[in-house]
Amino acid sequence: MGSGIAAMAAGHGLPVLLVDLDQYVLTQTRSRIDQHLRHAQLLSALPADRAPAAVRTTTSIHDTEGAIAVIEAITEQVDLKRLALTEVSQVIAPGTPLVSNTSGIPIDELAEGLPRSADLAGIHFMNPAYLINTVEVIQGPRTAPEIMAAVMRLLEELDRRVIVVQDAPGFVTSRLLHPMLNDAARIVSAGIASVEATDLLMQDCLGHPTGPLRTADLIGLDNLADSLTALYERTGEERFRPCELLLDKVEKGQLGRKSGQGFYKYGGDFS
Numbered sequence: 632m633g634s635g636i637a638a639m640a641a642g643h644g645l646p647v648l649l650v651d652l653d654q655y656v657l658t659q660t661r662s663r664i665d666q667h668l669r670h671a672q673l674l675s676a677l678p679a680d681r682a683p684a685a686v687r688t689t690t691s692i693h694d695t696e697g698a699i700a701v702i703e704a705i706t707e708q709v710d711l712k713r714l715a716l717t718e719v720s721q722v723i724a725p726g727t728p729l730v731s732n733t734s735g736i737p738i739d740e741l742a743e744g745l746p747r748s749a750d751l752a753g754i755h756f757m758n759p760a761y762l763i764n765t766v767e768v769i770q771g772p773r774t775a776p777e778i779m780a781a782v783m784r785l786l787e788e789l790d791r792r793v794i795v796v797q798d799a800p801g802f803v804t805s806r807l808l809h810p811m812l813n814d815a816a817r818i819v820s821a822g823i824a825s826v827e828a829t830d831l832l833m834q835d836c837l838g839h840p841t842g843p844l845r846t847a848d849l850i851g852l853d854n855l856a857d858s859l860t861a862l863y864e865r866t867g868e869e870r871f872r873p874c875e876l877l878l879d880k881v882e883k884g885q886l887g888r889k890s891g892q893g894f895y896k897y898g899g900d901f902s
């Protein structure tokens with residue numbers, strides 16, 4: 632998600648600093664962002680009147696000093712997110728919008744214990760962020776109105792269409808989509824239909840653009856399992872418990888497109 636969000640912002644003329652713990656990820660990401668930018672330009676998804684801004688990369692969160700906004704898009708684990716958000720909020724100026732791209736951890740839960748919890752809001756960018764221009768925005772109970780106003784200005788500059796929802800596990804999109812993807816995996820696991828048949832039925836009969844299992848591969852099966860777990864832990868609803876087939880694939884490193892194998896096999900550059 633980080634590379635897609637970075638490409639979208641840079642493509643709209645906003646300079647980006649991409650932070651990751653892993654230097655190898657950052658090296659890979661540079662060429663991925665260039666590919667995203669070319670793809671977005673081909674599909675006229677970027678403004679023609681602005682040249683793409685620079686994207687810099689770093690492994691040091693301290694380099695975020697002076698940022699006009701910070702978008703956190705790290706692994707879907709509440710403790711890791713809280714730690715990263717706390718660290719970055721000690722570096723950026725008070726009143727700078729601090730945004731989480733979580734798929735479903737409530738914003739208020741992430742705000743708990745932050746030095747300036749009112750500075751945190753949620754923007755749920757979809758995948759790929761540089762092509763899908765509608766975003767789900769979450770105002771947590773503690774999010775300051777000035778922060779929401781700044782988030783709206785930022786999204787306007789990024790030409791995003793905003794839909795604001797209340798804070799809740801999975802918000803709207805993950806709450807509806809993720810159990811459907813989980814059920815599709817359960818159908819395959821129970822031998823009711825193959826991966827291909829399940830996707831084709833959803834595509835051709837019900838108008839789903841890619842099919843649930845191809846969508847799961849695009850999301851990343853590790854992220855999907857983490858997001859489902861986050862939903863299950865917070866709602867207790869069985870439909871959110873990641874199914875065995877999903878967990879098995881994650882265990883085997885079959886993470887979807889990003890690893891070259893998930894429900895489908897992918898060749899070449901998987902990103």
Ligand SMILES: NC(=O)c1ccc[n+]([C@@H]2O[C@H](COP(=O)([O-])OP(=O)(O)OC[C@H]3O[C@@H](n4cnc5c(N)ncnc54)[C@H](O)[C@@H]3O)[C@@H](O)[C@H]2O)c1
Binds near residue numbers: 633704735854
């Ligand atoms: N994958 C999707 O389709 C999708 C869609 C919408 C939202 N999201 C959300 O976006 C976030 C990222 O998802 P993803 O699929 O890109 O995950 P990913 O696992 O592909 O990437 C996460 C990156 O975060 C880095 N990271 C981990 N801890 C860090 C830290 N403390 N500081 C800096 N970098 C750190 C990792 O090295 C990794 O490169 C998650 O919260 C996810 O739920 C994902």
